[in-house]
Amino acid sequence: MLVLSRKKGESIVIQNDIVVTVLSVEGDVVKIGISAPKDIDIYRKEIFDAIQQNNQNAVMDLEAVQKAMLGMSE
Numbered sequence: 001m002l003v004l005s006r007k008k009g010e011s012i013v014i015q016n017d018i019v020v021t022v023l024s025v026e027g028d029v030v031k032i033g034i035s036a037p038k039d040i041d042i043y044r045k046e047i048f049d050a051i052q053q054n055n056q057n058a059v060m061d062l063e064a065v066q067k068a069m070l071g072m073s074e
Contacts, residue, residue, distance in 0.1 A: 011021040
């Protein structure tokens with residue numbers, strides 16, 4: 001993991017077209033702004049993890065349905 005120190009108003013650039021800017025720092029809360037192309041998906045980590053888990057559950061449910069259907073045809 002790369003760790004960088006930035007002050008309010010300072011930015012970092014990722015892949016030439018994503019800019020992350022520190023907007024404010026208040027106690028232990030840091031507000032950041034992200035400027036990126038519209039085709040780049042940006043999620044909070046906890047939302048991304050929930051999406052991944054839901055996708056995994058959907059795959060597992062589909063496999064269970066397929067097994068049940070195969071069992072019915074025997």
